[in-house]
Amino acid sequence: MRKHAGQAKKLFKRREVLASGLPALAEIVRGSLVTRYRRCGKPTCHCAKGRGHGPAHYLVVTLKPGKTEQILLSQEMLPVAQQFLHNYKRWWAAVEKVSAVNRRLLRLRVAALREWRPTPCE
Numbered sequence: 001m002r003k004h005a006g007q008a009k010k011l012f013k014r015r016e017v018l019a020s021g022l023p024a025l026a027e028i029v030r031g032s033l034v035t036r037y038r039r040c041g042k043p044t045c046h047c048a049k050g051r052g053h054g055p056a057h058y059l060v061v062t063l064k065p066g067k068t069e070q071i072l073l074s075q076e077m078l079p080v081a082q083q084f085l086h087n088y089k090r091w092w093a094a095v096e097k098v099s100a101v102n103r104r105l106l107r108l109r110v111a112a113l114r115e116w117r118p119t120p121c122e
């Protein structure tokens with residue numbers, strides 16, 4: 001029981017560390033950045049042979065299978081979108097790690113209760 005309490009204490013501390021220091025939840029966005037260069041179609045334009053016009057940066061989000069939303073980002077909004085995407089990844093990583101800690105805590109609690117509780121035959 002004592003061993004479980006020590007492990008649980010460490011896990012609570014780890015969970016606390018993982019859950020703190022996250023960016024603001026209000027500043028997240030799911031999706032990915034896509035950079036495109038387009039060809040205007042004029043045969044004499046430089047884009048006909050070289051790289052197309054651009055770059056144009058888009059935030060692309062899959063809403064459901066086969067349905068995406070694309071937002072053309074201005075130069076000013078590009079770093080904001082990058083930060084929000086980064087924040088989203090940090091939140092997801094934290095969610096997965098806290099979830100793993102909580103699974104261990106649940107297992108510990110079950111094990112501790114099993115040790116403590118007298119069996120029906122006793």
Ligand SMILES: [Zn+2]
Pocket residue numbers: 039040041042045046047048053
């Ligand atoms: Zn062109």
